[in-house]
Every structure is written in C-alpha cells, then in structure tokens.
Amino acid sequence: MSVGTFFRTVVMVAVWGAATFLGVVGLGSQTSAEAQEGGPRLAVIRDAEIEHIIRTFARPIFEVAGIDPLAVTIVLVRDGTLNAFVAGGMNIFFHTGLLIESNDPSQLIGVIAHETGHISGGHLIRGDEAMENASAESILMMLLGGAAAAASGNPGAAAAVILGGSEMIRRNLMAFSRVQESSADQAAITYLDKAHLSGRGLLAFLEKLSSQELMPVDRQSSYTRTHPLTRERIDTMQAYVEKSPWSNAGLPPQFSELHQRMKAKLIGFIQPAAALRRYPPEDRSVFARYARAVAMYQQGDIKQSLLLVDELIAVEPKNPFFYELKGQILLENRRVSESLAPYRKAVALLPDSGLLRVSLAQALLETKNPGPVVVDEALRVLESAMDEERRSSMMWRLMATAWDRKNNPGMLAYSMAEEAMARGDLAMARMHAVRAQKLLPVGSPGWIRAEDICAQVKQCASPPSR
Secondary structure, eight states: OOOOSSSEEEEEEEEETTEEEEEOOBTTOOOHHHHHHOOOEEEEEEOHHHHHHHHHHHHHHHHHTTOOGGGOEEEEEEOSSOOEEEETTTEEEEEHHHHHHOOSHHHHHHHHHHHHHHHHTTOOBOSOGGGGGSOHHHHHHHHHTHHHHHHTTOHHHHHHHHHHHHHHIIIIITOOOHHHHHHHHHHHHHHHHHTTOOSHHHHHHHHHHHTTTTSOGGGSOHHHHHSOOOHHHHHHHHHHHHHOTTTTOOOOHHHHHHHHHHHHHHHHHHOHHHHHHHSOTTOOSHHHHHHHHHHHHHTTOHHHHHHHHHHHHHHOTTOHHHHHHHHHHHHHTTOHHHHHHHHHHHHHHOTTOHHHHHHHHHHHHTSSSOOHHHHHHHHHHHHHHHHHHTTOHHHHHHHHHHHHHTTOHHHHHHHHHHHHHHHTOHHHHHHHHHHHHHHSOTTSHHHHHHHHHHHHHTOOOOOOOO
16 A cells, blocks of 8 residues: 555554554545444554644744754644643644644644643653654654554554553543743743734633633543643733733734635645635635645546646646645656656655655655666665655655665664664664664664664674674
C-alpha cells in the first residue's frame, strides 16, 4: 500500500480487542482490522502546509521568547479532542481537534504563546531521557506507554496500556499544576506584548474552555483536564487585555486565509462527508474549493478532485501545496510517473521544505523499475532533506530502499539503524548499526554515525578493528 505523501500518518496506534497495530499508512486509508472493527486510533501525522502555517503564526512568539524557531518541532496529532502539550524537549503537539475548533488565528496564536511559556518555564512532559532525541511518533508512543509495554514482549499488555493510555496522559503525565498554568499565562502575556500581538485570542480560548468546567470530567475537553483552568486565570487575562496597548492590534490579512485553509484541509481529510456539506459547490472561495478537492479525493472521486486542484493551481500557480496535493492524488492512484512533475514543481517552489523533498523521493522510488539515474536523484533529494527530517523514520526508510537498489549493504544497514532509532526501537538500531560498522569503511561518514548510534544505545559491541 502506498504511503500518503501529503498529510501523511507516520505512526498509528489502532486498538481493537487485544490487538495493536503500529505502522505507516496513508491518512485516508484504513487497515482491514479498522474497517471491520472500527477501532479507535491515535496518530502523529505530517503535513508540510499545516506545519508551515503553524510556524508562520508561531515565529514572532518564538523570536521574542528567545527560542530559535527552527529548534521547535511542530507535531500534529490526529485526535478530535481539544488539546495541545509540550514533550521531549522543544516539541509542541497540537491535536487536530484544537486546530479545527479554533475560531480564528488569534486563538491559535494565544495557545502557541501559552505552550511556549511551558517550554520557557521548563514545564516539559517527559517519559524518558531519550525523549529529547526521539522522533515525534516515538515520543507519543513513550507517553502512551506503548513502547515500553511492547518491549516487554506482551502484546496484550501493550494493548491494555494504549487502551487506557489516553486518559492516563490527561490525568497524570500531561497534567500541569495550577502554578505552572499561571506561569505559562504570564509568559504568554509577555510574549504577546513584545510581539505587538493582541491577547484577545487567548482570552477567548480560555473563556471557551471555562464553559466546560461544570461538565462531568469525562465530557470536558482534554485541554481543560490537562491545563487546570481557574476563574483567576481568566480574570488575569481579562485585566491584561483591558490595559495592553496591543489589544486591538490586527493580524496580517493573510493569516485569516491561512487559518481557513488549514481548517478546510483538515476537515476534508478527516471528515470528507462533513466537508462537502460545509463547503458547498456554490462557495467559490479558495479554501472551500480546497476542502472539496481533498474530500472528493478521500471519497474516491479522483476525476473531480483533480479538476478542482487544477482550478486552484490556475488561481495560484506559485502555491507549492496545490502541486503537492496533485502529486499525492496521482501517486496514490498508481499514476506514479504523472506524479513526478507536480512533486518536482512543489519542491522548486518551496525548496526549504524537507517534507516536500521526502514526498518527491518516495514518488521517484515508487516509479516502475527505476533505473540508476532515478535512484541517484532520490538519494540526492533525501540527502538535501536530511537536516530538517533527520528524526523522520519515513525518510530513513526511503533512504534504505534507495541504498538497497544500489546494492550497497553497508549504507542499507546504516539507514535501517537510523530508521530504528527514529522509531525508538533501540534493539533493532543496535543490530543494524553493528552490521553497518562491519560492512562500511572505517572512518567513513556512515561508519562514524553507526558508531554514534552504538554509543547512544550503550549496548553495542565494540566496533571491529581493521
């Protein structure tokens, strides 16, 4: 099954009965077990455009907080609940439910400012020291407890942990104290003022949450349960908004359109039937057509979806994400050779996006009987994405595929070691790193990195002497 390159699920936890599924699948797909049982699933997803939009909103906050924007990882969690949290260093996790339910960009910016306050205050959720160097998906698994349970060799135990994991996170691992929440609010106020941004969005978000306080705990949003809300916090924000000179400051006009597109895209992928109702054909706005294009693609109407995407490209010929969507639709419908041109165009328009480069590399490697020239291009594309996507298990899996096709067992073993590290599978990483050291020239870049993996795992045998 082809892995979706646009709005990609990089790790999935699906639970039905006592069985667990951990794998890589396209977000629009279902495993057969899911389709039959309708089991719940929790996934870290990747989407170049949504990550780009959130970074655009977050950049002024990170800068005034003294945080390198490139050092913060933006992580999307496919979960309909309203939540956001920080974990494993400078990683901010956003539930898709929060993104969809935010009324405007100012509310999302307020949440970003608050979560940045948790980072600056050191209120980071940790399950293990290794979390700081782990990929987003393995951090999520460690928080759920699934990785530890799976490592015990008892799949039933893993499933049991994951079944109860979501509520465990909300009530324990992710539960900030009232003092930490007030501290993060104060930091958010400082950042918003320094960035000349209004605090009305954060106040509106807190007021939205306050309406849930009288609900039974099991009906409250996860954000309410993990970020204790008090009347004092709301009063503090209200007082700040009343006196801040920036309370009526507007956002750049393009922010509203970006926010609308993000929501339209999410709804189109996650709730395609609802998207077609919410964005009817008579709505000719770009974001409405975007939502319909995604929803039709999800429902299998490829012809109409491609027609809408081509309309969008005609309106905005320099938008890389429209080309990316076209590439994915073609790739996932086995029109691989046709997908290469739109993917190449997307990369040309946004060359700094590592995720777009990974998408292009996947399309190149899925070409029927790719020759040496195509494989070499895929390797070059992946190597250029490495700085940004080093912790991506998907990137290393594609790298392994390319080296395998070049019949280079040493680099294949090294790439598989990196992939295992990204997934948090230390035993597998150790095994492949030892093999890489045996096969690669001593002192070569791959050999040195394999040695680093061995040192990091702390369980590898000493490298062979030559």
